[in-house]
Amino acid sequence: MTNSFINEIKNILDQKYVLIEEVDKAPYQTDWRKRFTGKAQAVVLPGASDEVAQIVKLCAANNVSIVPQGGHTGFCGGATPDNIGNQIIMNFKRMNQIREIDVANQTITLEAGCILQAVQEEAANYGFLFPLSLGAEGSCMIGGNLATNAGGTNVLRYGNARDLCLGLEVVTASGDIWDGMKDLRKDNTGYDLRDLFVGSEGTLGIITAAVMKLYPLPISQWTTLVATDNIASTIALLNLFQKRATSLLTGFEMMTQESLDLNEKHFPQMANPLQGNLPYTVLIELSDHESETHVRQLLETILEEAFEAQLISDAVIASNLSQANTFWQMREHITLAQAEEGANLKHDITIPLSFLDSFISETDQLMRERFPGVRIINFGHLGDGNLHYNIAPPLGIDPRFFNETNEKPIRELVYGQVERCKGSISAEHGVGQLKLDGLRAHKGEVAHELMKTLKRALDPQNILNPNKVVSI
Incomplete structure (x- = not known):
């Protein structure tokens, strides 16, 4: 891509918010687990929704794809660019304003770059609970939480991020801004566009703001x-x-x-x-x-x-x-x-509680028979059937060598057991790059084709986080 494209971005943003030097881009190009590393021609840091829209329009005109990025705490490579070097990363850390807390309506209106813990603390200042809670809450952002439909420890009572969301502001692939920032708990007017974008990992539109539910603080x-x-x-x-x-x-x-x-x-x-x-x-x-x-x-x-x-x-x-x-x-x-401890193979799965006992006992047995010495680090939100069924290599074995050698057969074993138990291969981490290949088999041909149809309709140029969730 020529320098003219970068210069046009600098006409939208102050040049200090357009990172093009490798040393400046590096922290944004590798995921938290250091498993996925890509290469972007630039990292852009918009400060407002209209700047996001202008950049998207510019990217559409130049056929440049965009990787939306929040706190960069995901496990599946959903916010990491590819290795070609033409994509831009759009990080939302500057869009971190809480626009309003509506005490009467028990809602909070906020931008996508708000840190989850800061949202919890601000809600508490008003006597409210914002119940979304997870291990990365000190650095993850609301936009990423919504893009992956994050869960966490309070799902049993309050539901996933989708259940907490009342309204969204989204920039479409054409650079238009959809204002869906309604704070209604009932709105039965046609297709639910909000739920379409929540959990789509930035592949259908870019979430820039949201209206979320609040609850009274427990005594x-x-x-x-x-x-x-x-x-x-x-x-x-x-x-x-x-x-x-x-x-x-x-x-x-x-x-x-x-x-x-x-x-x-x-x-x-x-x-x-x-x-x-x-x-x-x-x-x-x-x-x-x-x-x-x-x-x-x-x-x-x-x-x-x-x-x-x-x-x-x-x-x-x-x-x-x-x-x-x-x-x-x-x-x-x-x-x-x-x-x-070192690199390990993570599986974020959901199993119906009626199958949970047999899944754990049978999968543990198969895993130890086929991969002697492995350590099964199994924990999770049992109340909603969400297991983090992770496999660490035997003691004394180099983790990266073990993973490179055994990742595919271990994944096939776990996913096969998930299918047997009518579960899901992703409970709260999303799909990203990591589970892209397994999604078609898991969802089934009809569902997979419907997802591709939606992607083509909403992003015909395939510029929004391509090759994440679904490939077209």
Whole structure:
């Protein structure tokens, strides 16, 4: 691409927001896991929606494709350019304004580059909960959360990012701005364009702003860690909590002993307070709008029932907020411990709870038979069937060599088991580049062709994040 194209971008943005030197572009060209690295001719940092629209129009006129990028914390390479060097990366870190908090309507209107944690904190300042919560919340951005339909630890009670979204502002592939920023909870006027763009990973349009739901802050939250012997007991425990606590149940996270052992290896302060050889540790959270006494008594009553039914063998209730935070940090540090251990093969899958026990037992057995010595780091949001079923190489084996040699057969094994159990190969991480090849088989020919039809209709030049999610 000639310098004239870059100069035209500089007519839209101040040149300090157009990065063309390799040293400046490098941090944007490699994903968080350092698995995918590409090459862009420029990184652009727009500060407003109209600047995004102007750049998209310029790219359409010059047939230059765009890779939208938020906090760059994804696991599937969805925000990383290809290796050709003609694409531009459009990063949204400058578009970070919270436009409005509507107290009466319990909504927050914000730009795509807002950091998730900053949104949570601002909502709390007004007495509200913004319930989207995940390990990368200190750096991930709302635009990326919506583009991937992020989930996290509160999905059980509040749903995914899509469920929290009321309205969107989107720049289309032609450079038009769709103003869908309605803050209505009921709007039955034809096709739901909002849901079309949420989860599309920037392949159908570029999300620049959103209206999101808020909820009243709970008066109290109580957190407990419990030990279970098997998945069947863990699911029975979930059913018990759902029956007795109903909507007060806001967290139900499962961690295997192997996951927590890896955690303690790299973060000794994260040692499990439950002692012994525990196959599964479950983190449970109840949130209440009545009183601390009410939710504490309810939690103790349910745990007593669980002990009597022999569903759990041990339990510890957090005695204060600091200890509760430590319990949650145990869960969230597993991903960081994996990164410290070295490259591993991640599988973000969803399994119906009725199949979960057989999936784990059969897949674990097959994995250890076919790949002796592998370490299965299995943890996740058990309440909604979302497992992070990750495979680490045997001790003493170079992780990158192991992954290069075994990634395909391991993926085929896991995905085959997912299909057997009528699950999904992506629960909350998206598709990106990583799962592109497996999507056709998973979705089926009819669904895949419908997705391609949508892509061609909304992005006929294929300039919006091409070769992510679906190839045309």
